[in-house]
Amino acid sequence: MDADKDTYQFHPERTHQGLALVIANFTEGEDRRGGADSDLKYMKKTFKRLGFKVDCHKNVTKSDLVSLLNGCSQHMLTSYDCFVFAISSHGMEFVQKDKMGNSVQQHVIKMFDGEYIYTKDILDYFTDRKCKALKNKPKLFFIQACRIPETKSTHDQYDAGVGFDSGISTHNKKGGQDQRTTRDKTDFGGSSGGTETDSDEESDVSDTDVEEDESSLSDSDIEPTAKGQGAGGNGDSNSHSAADENENASGVTADLEDDIDPAKRRRLYPLESGGSGDDIDPARGRKIYPPAPLEFTLVPCHNDMLIMFASPQGHYAFRNKTDGSYMLQLLYKCVEKYYANGGLAQNQTNFLDVLRDVTTQMSEMKFMGSKEYTIVPCIVHKLRKDVIFTQGKSMGSTKFTFKLSEIISTLGMSFFTWSNKN
Template identity: 30%
Template sequence: MKSDTRRSMEVSNKGFTYDFNNERRGIALLIHNEVFDKYSGYKDRPGDGGDFIRMQEIFTKLGFDVDAKRNLTGRKIFSTIQKVSESKIHEKSDCFVCVIASHGEEMQIETKHNVIIKEHVIVGTDGQCVKTRDIVEMFNEDYCEGLKDKPKLFFIQACRTSNATVLGMDSGHTLTITERKQPQGGMFDGVEDMQVDSKITDNVDSNYVSTNENQKSNNENSQCEDNLDTRHVSTAETYLSRRQLVHQVTDVECPEDTLLMFASLSNNFAVRNSSAGGWLLNSLYSQIKEYIETGKICSTEFTQILNGALKEMTTKNFKPSDITSRLYGAFSPGCFTHCLSRDVLFLEKQYK
């Protein structure tokens, strides 16, 4: 009966879904940078170790051949991406997944008619950058023919702020609270009910925070901070005082049959908890795991699951350390964009 149901699903979905009946599920490439070189200009990213383990677990459960890498320089990131794009496995695969967790920035590359053109980059452990566009491009049909007409899914836990213009985080709106709810994050709605606990504090994943001895001490003593991934000014206070309104365009191309999911909107920080890990990767993990455990993963279109991850991220509130207290209660939403032409259904893999 199970086999008949599966065949019926395949026939009914033909033409509306990508072919997930290939010999292999595909490669899931994980690149996680936690420890940065002393002279790179970037701080370490504590909490990423948990993300690294969870991403291996969840994509293994989905049937992927997981290729997991840690602490790569900019050059090594590029060479690793290039090598994976040349793999023959893609010819026998359903799809491809790439997860990147590191510092990130949107670099100003050109200014015309008062418009700032920026390009998102991923930072290596040596401080050298790789363009996100170049990473994505290596898996389009021009460079990776084996993935032609197959979905390519990219998940990027990295900031999208820049020197030219940064908003940082969404401060939200003041509301009259008529009902209190207990969100998934375990914090009550309403600022009066929220207290900063140094053991469950959110910090910006960033080098915006100055590095004097007192602040270093505070950071070292806070074991579960949420952090933001960027580094442009010496303190959060200085950063917040230099907001500008500038017309801008961020160049992150999304080729055909590709999905890009970011931990934040353009000009925003990506939040990472130094104990629990990145907001995006935590939510992605919990949502996929739930659909696997309930048996709904085979019948649920994948972007619906991603919408669930974004919804889960909205239940989190930023709880900064004292040195970034003006960001208290702010919000950094994730987002995704795609040029998928069909539905993505992770059908049960019947290996040949």
């Protein structure tokens, strides 16, 4: 096998594997996502371990994101051999009609100013035509956000298990009332129209293998966005807010700002109470009646791209309200497992095998307490070659290689001391 033909090639003199743009939304504010700060730490440490230059941001508005994507795709990637985009936020799927009248779901991500951006539009910035600097180079996208359709975000469908893999609700009832757990939450958004009441204490994430002490994230590492204020950019004309999509196939409109279904006078999902457990991140949904027909989700995957969603189409993405999102936690742990101190030096692991380990471990986990649902990440890719992260000649100053040389030096000194004594 010719390694040069079957593996993406990285410049031997590189100082970084590539550039990683990392975003965690709703670390504060009305739609705060408990554990989002931990998500940011996990993402940063994951890609630093892999040797990426990591550009961290939190609470990014739509216009800010457009500016960041424009800057990356047009100017910042000329000297990099790989690109990573990772975001942790609220999400959902909008339903649209195509030219043939079929229902098509478009995945969207909610930004900190309440605006939505289509995932397909994010991917479109990095096609071969629009980002020539990354042509024939791997582009990896990690999306921690729910994929539940807005038409299925009601209390009734939530209780019926819609949006969970098993489709069966097994939660217990006592005294005629549901006993809900607060251990799990999802990434669909606006859990109860107010702030979450979970603990502010973050999980203890080891930082022994990254370049600097990351027990806290400094302003130089993370660029927060002014609330509701963009940093420039014209946005994308195809992206819009959920408020613009209030008409169903039958022309029936619904405006349920108070989260009450007027027909049944019952409160709509989400109803999760506060607590220090797990969470989901659905963006605030609206009742559309009658239910939409069978739909499919359109997420275009372009050349040399990989997209990893935290959940399959039509399902919730789970997050622990203290420790952060499960997919991002496991991604960090698997990267730590495969690329331990000095692990890049002689590495021959295809990165797809690392991601498969993540999905395997998530498939063995249960969420939402007594409901015991299983959600497995979904990976879509058009990678033509193996992605093998190795050690560039100019990457010796990074801490994961420094620790290896430190160990070798210590062993050598110990041998010298032992030789003198004998």
